[in-house]
Each structure stands twice: as structure tokens, then as C-alpha cells.
Amino acid sequence: MEKFEVLEAVAAPLGFRDVDTDRIIPARFLSKPRSFGLGKFAFHDMRYDDAGNERPEFPLNQAPFREARIIVADTNFGCGSSRESAVWALADTTSAPVHVGFRCVIAPSFGDIFYNNCSKNGVLAVRLAKEVCDGLRAQLEASPGATVHVDLPNQTVTAPDGAKHTFEIDDFRKHCLVNGLDDVALTLQYADEIADYEANAKKARPWALDREEAAR
Amino acid sequence: MTTPKTLFEKLWNAHVITTRDDGASLLYIDCHLLHEGSSHAFEDLAVAHRPVARPKQTFSCADHFVPTTGRAAGLSTITDVDRRKKVEALHENSKAHGIRLFGMNDPDQGIVHVVGPEQGLTLPGMTVVCGDSHTSTHGAFGAIAFGIGASEVGHVLATQTLWQRRPNTMRITIDGDLPFGVGGKDVVLALIRHIGATGGVGHAIEFAGSTIRSLSMEARMTICNMTIEGGGRMGMVAPDDKTFEYVRGRPYAPGPDQWDAAVAQWRKLYSDEGAKFDREVALDASSLAPSVTWGTSPEDTVGIDEKVPDPASSDDPSVRARMQRALDYMGLEPGTALTDVKVDRVFIGSCTNGRIEDLRAAASIVKGKKARIPAMIVPGSELVRVAAEAEGIDRVFVEAGFEWRDSGCSMCLGLNGDTISAGERCASTSNRNFEGRQGKGGRTHLVSPIMAAAAAVTGRLTDVRGMERS
Ligand code: SF4
Numbered sequence: 001m002e003k004f005e006v007l008e009a010v011a012a013p014l015g016f017r018d019v020d021t022d023r024i025i026p027a028r029f030l031s032k033p034r035s036f037g038l039g040k041f042a043f044h045d046m047r048y049d050d051a052g053n054e055r056p057e058f059p060l061n062q063a064p065f066r067e068a069r070i071i072v073a074d075t076n077f078g079c080g081s082s083r084e085s086a087v088w089a090l091a092d093t094t095s096a097p098v099h100v101g102f103r104c105v106i107a108p109s110f111g112d113i114f115y116n117n118c119s120k121n122g123v124l125a126v127r128l129a130k131e132v133c134d135g136l137r138a139q140l141e142a143s144p145g146a147t148v149h150v151d152l153p154n155q156t157v158t159a160p161d162g163a164k165h166t167f168e169i170d171d172f173r174k175h176c177l178v179n180g181l182d183d184v185a186l187t188l189q190y191a192d193e194i195a196d197y198e199a200n201a202k203k204a205r206p207w208a209l210d211r212e213e214a215a216r
Numbered sequence: 217m218t219t220p221k222t223l224f225e226k227l228w229n230a231h232v233i234t235t236r237d238d239g240a241s242l243l244y245i246d247c248h249l250l251h252e253g254s255s256h257a258f259e260d261l262a263v264a265h266r267p268v269a270r271p272k273q274t275f276s277c278a279d280h281f282v283p284t285t286g287r288a289a290g291l292s293t294i295t296d297v298d299r300r301k302k303v304e305a306l307h308e309n310s311k312a313h314g315i316r317l318f319g320m321n322d323p324d325q326g327i328v329h330v331v332g333p334e335q336g337l338t339l340p341g342m343t344v345v346c347g348d349s350h351t352s353t354h355g356a357f358g359a360i361a362f363g364i365g366a367s368e369v370g371h372v373l374a375t376q377t378l379w380q381r382r383p384n385t386m387r388i389t390i391d392g393d394l395p396f397g398v399g400g401k402d403v404v405l406a407l408i409r410h411i412g413a414t415g416g417v418g419h420a421i422e423f424a425g426s427t428i429r430s431l432s433m434e435a436r437m438t439i440c441n442m443t444i445e446g447g448g449r450m451g452m453v454a455p456d457d458k459t460f461e462y463v464r465g466r467p468y469a470p471g472p473d474q475w476d477a478a479v480a481q482w483r484k485l486y487s488d489e490g491a492k493f494d495r496e497v498a499l500d501a502s503s504l505a506p507s508v509t510w511g512t513s514p515e516d517t518v519g520i521d522e523k524v525p526d527p528a529s530s531d532d533p534s535v536r537a538r539m540q541r542a543l544d545y546m547g548l549e550p551g552t553a554l555t556d557v558k559v560d561r562v563f564i565g566s567c568t569n570g571r572i573e574d575l576r577a578a579a580s581i582v583k584g585k586k587a588r589i590p591a592m593i594v595p596g597s598e599l600v601r602v603a604a605e606a607e608g609i610d611r612v613f614v615e616a617g618f619e620w621r622d623s624g625c626s627m628c629l630g631l632n633g634d635t636i637s638a639g640e641r642c643a644s645t646s647n648r649n650f651e652g653r654q655g656k657g658g659r660t661h662l663v664s665p666i667m668a669a670a671a672a673v674t675g676r677l678t679d680v681r682g683m684e685r686s
Contacts, residue, residue: 017534017535017537018513018538020648023651027653028656031299076413082363082364082365083366087365113363116364116368120365120368183379190233198244207469208339
């Protein structure tokens with residue numbers, strides 16, 4: 001997994017509430033393998049009209065925002081379906097120049113599963129207060145192409161106007177992101193604890209662990 | 217005296233292997249359910265040369281991509297190559313790793329959240345995960361059950377554990393007798409309207425109260441299923457005699473030699489008197505009307521006797537903008553009576569409302585009438601289909617002009633090609649009315665099975681309370 005430490009990049013404002021993962025990548029593209037480059041489908045039906053032409057009013061179709069690596073979104077971003085393809089689509093860097101790939105999403109709140117999925121793919125999801133997000137988007141709309149500075153070790157986001165906002169993130173998530181760690185390897189270091197737990201659980205609730213289908 | 221504990225805390229504590237200083241706990245997973253979306257996780261596993269840690273605690277269902285007609289001929293009936301590969305990969309990965317597969321042509325096949333409880337895979341006191349947000353369904357049995365992403369599926373396959381931070385707790389107490397024509401689906405939609413689509417974010421929700429106790433297991437599953445639509449991480453109901461009776465005798469339930477010990481444990485699974493929740497919400501069910509959604513978020517719910525709301529009624533500009541976008545997408549004007557909305561198509565099925573009780577209820581409305589618009593019934597599992605056919609329910613639908621299909625996710629999200637077309641308006645018993653959810657440009661109104669049945673025979677959104685039934 002790619003490490004995330006500090007990112008200074010163009011940020012795109014996406015001022016829609018409740019952008020669900022069906023909108024981030026519509027279901028009809030889910031049968032495509034990840035290697036296909038899912039970035040081509042990111043926000044597909046918001047970004048393109050029925051004839052496949054770009055909708056000019058959609059921010060990611062506007063010149064300075066095409067370069068964006070950061071999204072500043074609104075409340076409840078990534079709600080709905082657990083599809084990790086939503087994050088793969090956002091993060092995909094193989095579909096440039098159509099889609100450059102995002103490394104960071106800033107919003108007042110996120111769908112829980114989406115939030116988890118981000119950190120498994122080197123994407124930083126930052127929760128900032130609604131007023132701060134609204135303010136950030138206003139600045140980005142006023143000066144398209146402005147950059148935002150995100151510093152994960154210090155847990156800060158610096159807005160185009162220079163204001164610095166701190167954000168919360170749990171230590172483990174931060175540790176994995178900063179070091180680009182695959183947590184399976186990490187967990188396997190707990191093999192003894194898992195085995196001990198399991199031995200006890202098999203005594204306590206054998207029906208839950210020793211599963212055999214009853215004869216019919 | 218020990219501190220009173222919530223149901224959630226009891227379940228959580230029983231599954232924590234270790235907790236790190238930073239607060240993350242390593243949680244043991246009793247039961248891992250898979251569907252076709254697991255192919256990425258198996259690829260990662262192969263790349264890392266890791267085996268599946270506990271294949272006997274892992275079960276797989278072909279549901280999202282399977283066709284709902286003509287599948288006797290096997291996988292070759294899936295003409296779309298990408299879709300066929302998804303189902304094939306599930307079949308092959310399951311076989312290669314010794315995982316019990318409920319494959320496309322298995323007589324017990326069905327939607328993973330219908331099959332889990334039906335087979336007794338889901339039991340009280342368990343942790344259940346699946347790479348699918350509606351895993352919350354299984355919480356109806358008094359279990360910790362939640363949806364995870366593909367990377368987490370890989371983690372569970374490799375370790376049978378997950379790192380989790382303890383969510384906050386919320387109790388939603390629903391009291392009162394349900395009025396005529398109002399069921400589990402109406403309750404959960406009304407609840408999401410009440411708390412909002414973000415109301416449950418970060419929370420483990422326990423559903424309690426007299427209404428919940430009076431509901432069947434099927435209806436409890438419907439409510440827990442849609443926890444995620446209110447943003448909740450998981451939903452659960454304390455198990456009771458109804459739960460135990462539902463579980464008893466299922467293929468993977470504890471056998472006679474273990475039954476009493478299991479039930480004795482399960483009876484301890486409730487929130488103690490005085491247990492503290494981070495948030496409490498109450499809902500009076502006795503005054504509810506049948507629910508229907510007008511927009512593109514499940515929180516866009518009203519009673520069938522209400523009107524399409526006006527965005528001007530909100531003083532939050534971002535809410536107004538979202539409501540306006542939803543109205544434009546849905547092709548609706550504020551102030552329109554919901555019962556004046558014409559519908560083009562009806563879908564009855566999904567993990568929310570594809571169980572036998574749902575089909576029986578829908579049939580009671582349809583019997584002796586004719587569908588005026590295309591309508592389709594997709595049972596939640598093959599066992600549901602067979603049971604319905606044994607009761608003659610399929611005949612009721614077929615004689616009324618409905619299509620009677622084989623089981624799967626189908627038109628809930630259309631991955632298998634069962635989609636609605638742009639601009640088409642569908643009364644659906646599924647769980648999401650998002651833009652494009654049932655097909656690009658399709659317009660979804662979420663309703664209960666009897667409301668969907670009523671819409672099919674009248675061709676419009678209809679107050680089912682005014683309809684005769686048999
Ligand atoms: S029926 Fe719909 S919500 Fe349920 S698992 Fe299938 S696609 Fe997901």
C-alpha cells in the first residue's frame with residue numbers, strides 16, 4: 001500500500017450531501033476487474049450525460065479541477081453499499097488523463113464502511129466540521145486550482161487562505177497509512193493470542209465454531 | 217454488583233481477543249459469509265500465498281450476479297462474460313478452499329442474508345461479517361453482524377479476525393401496536409425518516425420495545441437489514457423464544473445434544489436493567505401509516521397519506537439542494553399526493569423483503585386481481601421459492617400476471633441484468649432508492665410487500681389500507 005504522509009495538491013469542491021457509493025461507481029461497472037482502471041467510472045452518472053458527454057457543470061469536468069488529488073465533499077460522503085470499488089475508482093491512477101486519482105477526501109462525515117475502506121487503500125479520509133468544509137469549498141470555488149495541504153503525521157489540513165485545521169484520526173489507522181502497512185501481516189503476529197482465544201471459544205460455544213451440516 | 221451491560225457490550229466482550237493501547241480491538245469472527253464480490257479478496261490471498269484460516273466457518277452464496285430465469289443449464293446461461301466470471305470465481309474459490317458453497321444451482325441457493333438465517337448459519341451470540349452492507353440483517357438474532365469492505369474480507373479470510381474500534385451504542389425503543397397495513401418495512405422507513413440517513417453513523421443500534429417483541433423474526437430481519445440506511449454500523453434485537461424457535465432444527469443449528477446448553481447461553485443475551493447507551497431514541501409505532509419514499513435517500517420517507525414535501529421547508533441550504541436534486545431526478549413536484557403518483561413497474565424481493573412471510577402478505581393483496589403494470593416476484597432463496605410454490609402462492613401471482621422468478625438479488629441493484637430503464641418508476645420492496653440503483657435513470661419508491669402488491673394491481677402508489685385482501 002502506498003504511504004500517506006504529506007500531500008499538497010489541487011482540491012476539487014463537491015458540494016453534494018449523501019453521495020452514496022452507487023454514485024461513486026454505479027453497479028453496472030462492478031463486474032469489471034479492478035485492473036480495468038475503475039477511475040474511468042468514478043462519479044460516472046454525475047459526470048457524464050446519457051450520450052456519454054461530460055456535464056460541464058460537474059466540478060471534475062472543469063479545467064483546474066481535472067488535476068485534483070483531493071476532494072472536499074459534504075455530509076455523509078460514501079454512504080450506502082460497502083463496495084470497495086468506490087475507493088478503487090477514486091484512487092485509480094491508471095486512468096489519467098480522464099481521472100488522475102484521489103488520495104484524500106475531506107468531508108463533515110462519511111459512511112462507516114467507506115471510511116474504513118479508504119484507509120485500506122492508502123486514501124486518507126479526513127473529518128472536519130461542516131462549517132470548515134463549507135468554507136474550504138467556497139475558497140476552492142472562488143479560486144479554482146487552489147491547493148490544499150494535508151499533513152497526516154501532524155493531523156492538519158491547511159486551507160488555501162492559510163488557515164490550519166487539525167483533524168482526529170485513530171492511531172492505528174494513522175500508523176498503517178503513514179507506513180503503508182498491510183494489516184494482515186500485522187495481525188498474523190497475534191497468532192498465539194488468536195489460537196488461545198479459539199481454544200476457549202470452542203469449549204464455550206462449540207456450535208458456533210465447529211460447523212457441520214446436519215444430515216437430512 | 218457488576219455494572220449493567222448492554223446486549224452489544226456482552227457480545228463485544230465475548231469476542232475481543234486483545235485490545236491495543238490505541239483502543240483498537242482484535243475481534244474474533246465466528247461466521248464469515250461471502251458472495252461474488254469476494255473475488256478481489258481471494259486474489260489478494262493468492263498473491264500473498266495465504267490459506268483461508270477457517271474454511272468451516274466460511275460460507276458462500278452466489279446471489280448478486282445470478283440470472284433469475286433459465287438457469288437449469290448452469291453457468292453457460294450467463295452470456296455476459298464479466299458476470300459469468302464473477303459467479304465462476306465464487307464457485308471455484310469456494311471449492312479450492314473447502315468452503316461450503318450455496319452455488320447458482322444449489323437447491324439451497326439464495327441471497328446471502330436470507331440463506332444465513334435459513335440454514336442456521338447465523339446464531340444468537342455470534343459475530344457475523346460479510347462484504348455487504350446489509351449484513352446488519354443477521355443482528356435480528358442477537359448477534360454482532362456488520363458489513364465490511366473487500367480488504368477486510370481478505371483480512372477475515374486470512375485470520376478469522378478483524379481490528380475494530382468499539383462503536384457507540386444506541387437503543388431505539390419502538391412501542392405500540394402496529395396499525396392495520398403497517399409492518400416492519402414501514403417501521404424502519406419511518407425510523408430512518410426520524411433519525412435521518414446519518415442518524416446511526418458510528419453506532420451499534422439495539423432495537424427494543426413492545427413493537428419489536430411482537431414482530432416475527434422475518435420482520436425483525438427487515439428492520440435490522442435497513443439499519444445501514446440510517447447510517448448504523450449494525451442493528452440487533454435481543455433473542456427470545458421466537459428466535460430460538462426459528463433457529464431450532466435448521467441444518468447448521470446446534471443439534472439436540474447441544475441445544476439446551478446453547479439456549480441457556482442465549483437467554484443471557486439482553487441489555488441489563490440500567491445499562492447505559494450513548495444515545496436513546498423512541499418511536500411510537502401506533503400512529504404510523506404505510507411508508508413510501510419520494511426521493512433518492514431512504515430518509516426521504518413519508519406516509520402514503522402525505523404529500524411530496526417542498527424543499528423550501530428546510531432551512532439548511534445543502535438539504536434544500538439535495539431535496540431539489542432528488543425531486544428533479546424523481547420527476548416529482550412538491551405538494552403532489554403520493555397516491556397520485558403513477559408507477560410503471562413493481563419489484564418484490566431482495567434481502568429486505570424476499571422471505572416467505574413477505575410473499576404471503578403480498579399474495580393476500582393480489583389474490584383474485586390482475587396486475588396493471590409489469591410486476592416481478594423474486595424469492596429471497598430457493599427454499600422460499602419452493603415453500604411458496606407448495607402453498608400455491610406462485611399461482612396467485614402468475615394468475616395475476618406477475619413474473620415468478622428464481623432467487624437472487626435481481627432488481628435490487630440489477631447486477632445480473634434485471635434492471636429498470638431510465639425514467640421508469642418502480643415500487644420496490646428493496647432497500648435503496650439511490651440514483652441509478654435499480655438501473656441508470658430508474659426511479660425507485662421503497663415500500664412494503666403489501667404496498668408493492670397494491671401498486672401492481674392499481675398502477676399507482678396506493679394506500680393498501682383501503683384495499684380488500686384475502
Ligand atoms: S438483495 Fe440487494 S441489498 Fe440485499 S444483498 Fe442483494 S444486492 Fe445487496
